[in-house]
Amino acid sequence: MISKSPKVSVCMITYGHEKYISQAIEGVLIQETDFNIELVIANDASPDKTHDLINSIINNHPKGYLIKYINHESNIGMMPNFIYALRACEGDFIAICEGDDYWTDPLKLQKQVNFLEANKDYAIHSANATYLSDDLKKNGLKINNNLEDQTFLLQDFLTKNNLFTCTVMFRNLAIEFPESFKKVTFGDWFLYVILLCDSAMKAYRSIDVYSVYRVHNESVTNSMNRISLYEKHIFQVASIKSYLRIKKFNKNDTIMLNSYYKKKYAHQLKGEMYLNAFKTFLEHCREDLKSAICISYVKILIRNFIPKQIK
Numbered sequence: 001m002i003s004k005s006p007k008v009s010v011c012m013i014t015y016g017h018e019k020y021i022s023q024a025i026e027g028v029l030i031q032e033t034d035f036n037i038e039l040v041i042a043n044d045a046s047p048d049k050t051h052d053l054i055n056s057i058i059n060n061h062p063k064g065y066l067i068k069y070i071n072h073e074s075n076i077g078m079m080p081n082f083i084y085a086l087r088a089c090e091g092d093f094i095a096i097c098e099g100d101d102y103w104t105d106p107l108k109l110q111k112q113v114n115f116l117e118a119n120k121d122y123a124i125h126s127a128n129a130t131y132l133s134d135d136l137k138k139n140g141l142k143i144n145n146n147l148e149d150q151t152f153l154l155q156d157f158l159t160k161n162n163l164f165t166c167t168v169m170f171r172n173l174a175i176e177f178p179e180s181f182k183k184v185t186f187g188d189w190f191l192y193v194i195l196l197c198d199s200a201m202k203a204y205r206s207i208d209v210y211s212v213y214r215v216h217n218e219s220v221t222n223s224m225n226r227i228s229l230y231e232k233h234i235f236q237v238a239s240i241k242s243y244l245r246i247k248k249f250n251k252n253d254t255i256m257l258n259s260y261y262k263k264k265y266a267h268q269l270k271g272e273m274y275l276n277a278f279k280t281f282l283e284h285c286r287e288d289l290k291s292a293i294c295i296s297y298v299k300i301l302i303r304n305f306i307p308k309q310i311k
Contacts, residue, residue: 007035008109009089009172013081014041014099018048020214022057027103027211029063033110039067041099042085045075050099079182086191094172096188100214101129101166108210112169115204122151123201124192127167127208133215143213144205152203154196158249159237159256161189163203166211170195180239185232193240227271230264258284258293262300269304 010028014021028039043051051071058064070088072081086094093113097103105111112125131138143164152162165188175194184190192203237257241249249257261284268277281297 004036006038006091008033008037008093008095008113008169009091010037010039010095010097010109011082011085011089012039012041012097012099013044013078013085014046014050014054015044015075015078015081016046016048016050017099018046018050018053020100020102021050021053023102024097024099025054025057025061025067028097029061029066030106031103031109032106033113035113037066037109038089038091040070040085040088041067042070042081042088043072044078044081045072077182079184079187082187083177083182089172092172093169095169096165097211098165101211102214103166103211104130105208105210108167109169111208116169116171119204121201122204123173123195123199124163124168124170124203125206126163126169126204127206127210129164129167129211129213130209131215132212138215142209144207146207149207150205152205154193154244155250155253156203157189157193157196158240158244158246159253161186161192163188163192163205164211164213166213168192171199171201173199178243180243184236184239186236189236190240190243193243197244227264227267227273230260230267233260234264258296262296265297266300266304269301 012024012028014024017024025039025041028037031037041054043054054067054069054071058067058069068088070084072084076084093116095109095112108127112127115125116122128142128144131141131143133139150162156162168188170192173195175198177194181187181190181194195201196203234257237260261280265277265280265284268274268280284293284297
């Protein structure tokens with residue numbers, strides 16, 4: 001007998017997804033499971049017709065009753081909306097699908113629950129996805145080209161995200177969100193850190209393709225310029241480091257953090273933002289003052305600045 005309470009809650013945040021929301025919802029409602037699910041949609045006061053489309057699906061779709069809809073009257077911001085949606089999820093497991101992505105495998109949820117119930121030492125299950133981009137360049141390509149499934153530990157998420165949000169399911173654990181969580185841009189990445197830290201469990205990434213990740217001009221990361229994107233990554237890493245009370249990164253994590261700083265610096269030079277570039281250099285030196293760091297900045301300066309002076 002199937003329990004009336006949901007075993008899986010699907011968390012879907014949306015803002016301005018008029019073009020995409022119907023496909024995102026349909027990917028959830030086509031799921032075939034031997035357990036109950038709910039779809040929690042949190043609309044952050046979209047300025048377009050997203051609200052009307054969601055209501056139409058609720059009222060007209062045969063499975064519209066599965067949708068728990070939250071429509072904020074005023075915009076509260078992406079991260080507060082994400083937290084609000086997560087807290088509204090009642091299932092033993094939570095799956096994430098943002099309002100501009102969609103699922104392609106109707107057995108996605110069933111496969112993930114089967115795995116997590118059989119593997120109690122894992123808190124997170126994820127898989128692969130394909131791109132769908134406005135410029136058509138990446139359409140149909142897999143995000144991850146590894147040929148083997150992978151297991152990740154907490155330390156694998158200190159300076160980068162190894163999972164694709166539109167494929168993720170995790171145990172609905174009792175976690176507290178730190179104040180810094182509300183300020184980061186990549187909430188999914190920080191969420192995995194909190195889950196793995198609190199549970200001392202592992203994360204799994206399958207090579208199976210479950211979803212489509214949509215790349216479009218209105219998406220959060222795509223709308224940022226490169227400098228802003230690297231700034232967000234640096235802030236994210238600093239927030240994770242503070243949350244975990246890490247004093248010093250290992251070699252690989254240090255290299256990754258250094259790359260964010262140096263890429264930001266190089267883009268500032270290319271944009272002739274010389275004062276800002278100098279500030280980036282000083283900020284990085286305060287983080288990790290080593291002769292190798294200084295030399296690498298000099299090399300970037302020579303590559304990006306000196307040629308302009310010769311011309």
